[in-house]
Amino acid sequence: MSKAQELYRHAKERIPGGTQLLSKRPEQFAPDKWPSYFTKAVGCEVWDVDGNHYYDMTLSGIGACLLGYADPDVTRAVVERIENGSMSTLNPPEEVELADKLCEIHPWAENVRFARTGGEICAVAVRIARATTGRDKVVICGYHGWSDWYIAANLGADSALDGQLLPGLKPAGVPRALGGSALTFNYGDREALEKIIAEHGDSIACLIMEPIRGGEPEPDFLKFVCEKVRGVGGLVIFDEITIGWRWCFGGSHLALGVNPDMAVFAKALGNGHPIAAVIG
Numbered sequence: 001m002s003k004a005q006e007l008y009r010h011a012k013e014r015i016p017g018g019t020q021l022l023s024k025r026p027e028q029f030a031p032d033k034w035p036s037y038f039t040k041a042v043g044c045e046v047w048d049v050d051g052n053h054y055y056d057m058t059l060s061g062i063g064a065c066l067l068g069y070a071d072p073d074v075t076r077a078v079v080e081r082i083e084n085g086s087m088s089t090l091n092p093p094e095e096v097e098l099a100d101k102l103c104e105i106h107p108w109a110e111n112v113r114f115a116r117t118g119g120e121i122c123a124v125a126v127r128i129a130r131a132t133t134g135r136d137k138v139v140i141c142g143y144h145g146w147s148d149w150y151i152a153a154n155l156g157a158d159s160a161l162d163g164q165l166l167p168g169l170k171p172a173g174v175p176r177a178l179g180g181s182a183l184t185f186n187y188g189d190r191e192a193l194e195k196i197i198a199e200h201g202d203s204i205a206c207l208i209m210e211p212i213r214g215g216e217p218e219p220d221f222l223k224f225v226c227e228k229v230r231g232v233g234g235l236v237i238f239d240e241i242t243i244g245w246r247w248c249f250g251g252s253h254l255a256l257g258v259n260p261d262m263a264v265f266a267k268a269l270g271n272g273h274p275i276a277a278v279i280g
Contacts, residue, residue, distance in 0.1 A: 003049045004036045022166075023062050041069035063242055066268035074271045102279050105250040108259040109279035118241040118266035119145025121276035122208065125262050128278070129206035129235045137203045139196055139229070140164060140184045142210035142239055152178035160184045187213045188221060193228060201232035206261075208237040211253050222258040235261040241276075244268060 008026060012018040019025050026034035035048035041061075046054045046069070060066065067074060081094070099112035115121040122144040130136060143165050144150050153160040154171040156179055161169050163186045183200060185192035187210070197204070207229045211222060226236050238260040240251040245268040248255040253263065262280035269275055 002035075004034075005032065007049065008036045021062065043068040043070070045069075061272055062267070064267040064270070065272045066245055067271045069272065071271055074273070078273060098277075102265075102277060106254065106263065106279055109263070112277055112279050115276040115278075116274040117145075118264070118276055119147055119150075121264045121266055121278050122237075122239060122241075123147045123149060125237050125264050125278045125280075126206060126208060128262065128280070129237065133205045133233060133235065135203050135205035135234070136181055137200055138182050138205060139193070139207040139234070140182055140209070141187055141193075141207070142213055143242075144208055144239055148174045148178060149182060153182035153184050155179035163187075188218060190221070190224060193225065197228050197232055201234075204229065204232055204234040206235040206237055208239055210242060211238045211240070211251070211256060211258070211260075212243045212247060217256070222253070222256055226258060226260070230261075237261065238263045240264060241266045 008018060017025065022028070026032075026036050035050070035052060035054070037049045038046050039049055040047040041056075044056050044060070046056050048054070056069075061069065065071075081092075095114060098114075102112050103109050113121075113124060115124055126138055126149055129138075138149060140150065140153055141164070151161070151169070151171045151174050153164075154169055155174060155176060158168050158170065160182075161184060164184055183196050185196060207225065209225065211217070229236050238251060238253050240253070240263050243252045244250070244263075244265045246252070251263050251265070253260060260280075262278055264276065264278045266276035269277060
């Protein structure tokens with residue numbers, strides 16, 4: 001048995017599910033064959049714990065490493081910051097520099113808040129929308145993490161997130177009181193969105209969606225979405241965590257010509273390092 005297989009067998013006894021992410025489980029690829037663990041990753045090359053050398057043709061670390069693994073410029077900047085101290089009672093000046101840069105790239109935005117992960121920043125954006133509007137309900141179109149506010153969509157029916165995340169996902173551990181607070185529709189389905197607006201319009205805090213999901217939207221679809229949601233006083237949040245920085249320099253909505261009220265970024269924003277941002 002290879003070192004990788006032996007380590008994974010032990011991991012399943014110690015770590016529920018065997019890995020920290022479902023998307024990294026060997027069962028998603030080639031059970032009993034997948035190398036599972038790496039010792040080195042540079043550019044698009046990966047070396048596993050058994051000394052095998054691969055060219056990574058997957059998603060570059062679940063889509064996070066747009067510049068390739070261990071990009072030298074990114075690594076140099078991170079190491080320099082670590083050597084000079086990455087934590088203090090005071091604030092790092094780089095956060096102001098990055099906030100300015102994000103607003104420069106997205107001229108419609110005026111403010112920025114940072115977090116560590118994509119799921120965390122989505123929760124921040126949704127809370128901002130709820131606080132701003134005084135409403136509770138969230139319309140969902142896409143994958144936005146695993147927080148209670150999102151998984152609550154499946155409290156009514158286990159199929160609500162089938163087209164967004166995973167089929168039959170059980171909302172175990174999510175408070176039942178959140179039932180009805182998250183409403184889903186499939187990408188491109190205008191009629192489904194109109195039905196949600198008609199039934200819940202006066203209680204919708206926001207809509208959060210991926211502006212590009214599996215392909216470009218139909219002409220004027222994003223404008224249609226924005227008009228419908230804003231028409232009932234809700235806010236529009238574009239989740240650029242997966243597509244951001246890939247379609248163009250910044251959020252894909254820049255190329256699509258539609259500005260949201262807020263946009264969230266993670267993954268490629270840090271090229272594998274923990275950082276996320278919401279702009280608006």
